[in-house]
Structure formats: C-alpha cells, structure tokens
Amino acid sequence: MKIKKAIIPAAGLGTRVLPASKSMPKEMLPIVDKPAIQYIVEEAVKAGITDILIITNRGKGIIEDHFDHSIELENMLKKRGNTDMLKTLDEVANLANIYYLRQKVTRGLGDAVLRAKEFVGDEPFAVLYGDDVIIGEIPAIGELCDAYLRYGKSVVGIKEVTDDLIVKYSSLKVEALDGMHYAVSDMIEKPSLETKFSNYSILGRCVLDSEIFEILEKTPLGVGGELQLTDAMRELAVKYGMIGVDFSGTRYDMGNKFGILKANIEVGLTHPETADQLKKYIKELAQTL
Secondary structure, eight states, rough: OOEEEEEEEOOOGGGGTTTTTTOOOOOGGTTTTHHHHHHHHHHHHHHHHOEEEEEEETOHHHHHHTTTHHHHHHHHHHHHHHEEEEEEEHHHHHHEEEEEEEEEEOHHHHHHHHHHHHHHEEEEEEEEEEEEEOOOSSOOOHHHHHHHHOSSEEEEEEEEEEEEHHTTTTEEEEEETTEEEEEEEEEEESOTTTTSSSSSEEEEEEEEEEEEHHHHHHHHOOGGGGHHHHHHHHHHHHHHHHHEEEOOOEEEEESSSHHHHHHHHHTTTTTTTHHHHHHHHHHHHHHHH
C-alpha cells in the first residue's frame, strides 16, 4: 500500500537551542533561506506523500503562517514585478494538504504520534521528526516507503553513531540484509554502553503500521517520564520484525547548535546565491585559524 500520509512532530520545546527557541520554534530556524520544517515537508512531498499532519504546541502558530498565503507580501511582490519570488511563495503555500494539531502537554514523541490516530486511520504512515533535516538527491523518507512496500514491515531510518551519541538516542539489534537494508529485531531507548545492542540508532524517520496506535495506548511512560515511541516500536520489532534503512542523505540535527551551524555551512556551499562567496570566505577564514 503506497504511503500517502505523514506526521511531523514539531511540539518540542527546543531547550538545546535556547535562547533562540524561546520565541522562535526551532523548526523555523533557517538553513540559508528556508526554515528547517520546509525542507522536511518538501522531502515528504518528493516521496509522493500528499497529506501531512504537523503536531505543534502553544507558540508555534508561525509554522502555520509559513505554509499559508501572505496577501500583503504577495501583493507587494506583484507590484514590484518580482514574479520569481511570487512563484516560490505560491509553491510553498501549495506543497501539500497540511493539517495541524496541538499537543497541549509535552509528553514525548510517542504521545505526539498517538494524537494522529484519527488522521491516519488504518493506513501505514510516515513519521518525519521535526528536529531532523535530511538532504539528499533521493528523499530519505522515500527510501523508507520503498522498503515498506518491498518487505511489508514497519521501517526505521538508521545510521551508525558514536558511543557518546548512542546513549542519547536509541540502539538497535540489527542483521544486514542487502545494501542499505537491515533486519531489526529489538531496540532500546537511551541505553547505557553496557546495554546497547549496536551503534545503529533510529535517526529521524520511520514508516509505521497503524497497529502502533493500539500499542502506544497501552505503553507505560518511559525515559524522562514521557511516552517513548521507541518503546512502542520495540513491540513491533520483537513481534513481527522491522526493517532498518541506512538512508543515503545527510542528516542535520536542528535541535543542536552545532547541527544548525553545520547545516547552514554545507547547504550554503551548494546554494547558487551563496556558494561562491562562502567558499571564498571560508578559505580566507581558514588561514587565520
């Protein structure tokens, strides 16, 4: 069954990037000239997803404004004859059918996903974490959707990470299948180095069967007193097995200060309006370091 629906949890408080995120949602922090969440929505659209539910909370109405029309701005651009930017803004406002739902109490990623139960129904669906921008020639979530169609099992996007990160993320029990695909039979959220299965962790993307909602409804609160999506996905992995996809794009952690800097530098080096100037600047700066 082709994946047509996606959830983007964007209700986190952004504590790792304070004070910038005090009044500006971290999902709206720019990478050169586009907010992070636009890259995520565009990735979903390129993968053929048509309906997107963004889970927000108080103070994040600016996300809704971004994907809406701005009549005053558009009229100004029209008067100035700036047809290229006018076209760009129109495309942003019509990327997909985008819906919004508030997570009124921040209770973790699992709780955010559970709130999408009525939106999803009984279809398989994609989850694109609001913290994670993945940029590549092929949309990462598209690679996961292809794996779902091929294997008929829920899928997680995975990467091998260092020990200092594995204890902050999750650890998966994996077995190589072919190419970028792995069989996943168990997982643990925020393990110690003694309890980790491997250094493969879930990073920002998954495709799940709707059975996950029934599991989430009976999953007890986990690490940090939150409803952990990983705890519910573990039941799927142990019961049916899951597929891990070592996706081909580059992932940027937009909930991390260095991740934001890295994203802006690397994207800036490929952006047609900034590439030449930035390359020259970095070369000059490197001589002073």
